[in-house]
Amino acid sequence: QVQLVESGGGLVQPGGSLRLSCAASGLTFSSYLMSWYRQAPGNERELVAVITNAGDSTNYAGSVKGRFTISRDNAKNTVILQMNSLKPEDTAQYYCNAARRDRAYWGQGTQVTVSS
DSSP: OOOEEEEOOOOETTOOOOEEEEESSSSOOGGGGEEEEOOTTOOOOEEEEEEOOOOOOOOOOTTTTTEEEEEEEETTEEEEEOSSOOOOGGOOOEEEEEEEEEEEEEEEEEEEEEOO
């Protein structure tokens, strides 16, 4: 079955960095658009970053542009979210998403807390 397993979350001080990783299995990874979403308590889940199947195009939420970078390795079935200059408002559960025209899958999430 399809599995998306996120890792790399944790507690970090404002201004710090974290690197989230999502390992995918059970699917043809290169045929899926890969995204990171996040959800803070009381808020709706929001799109953070997306990368195309081949990794040749990316897009970001305005709130993270210039601070976060999404990348993928189709040989290793992984997608990475490098998060720099973290702010307290980045605190949320972060989810990996794999999507194509006819289906989509979610990981279980990893918690990111930015606090001094």
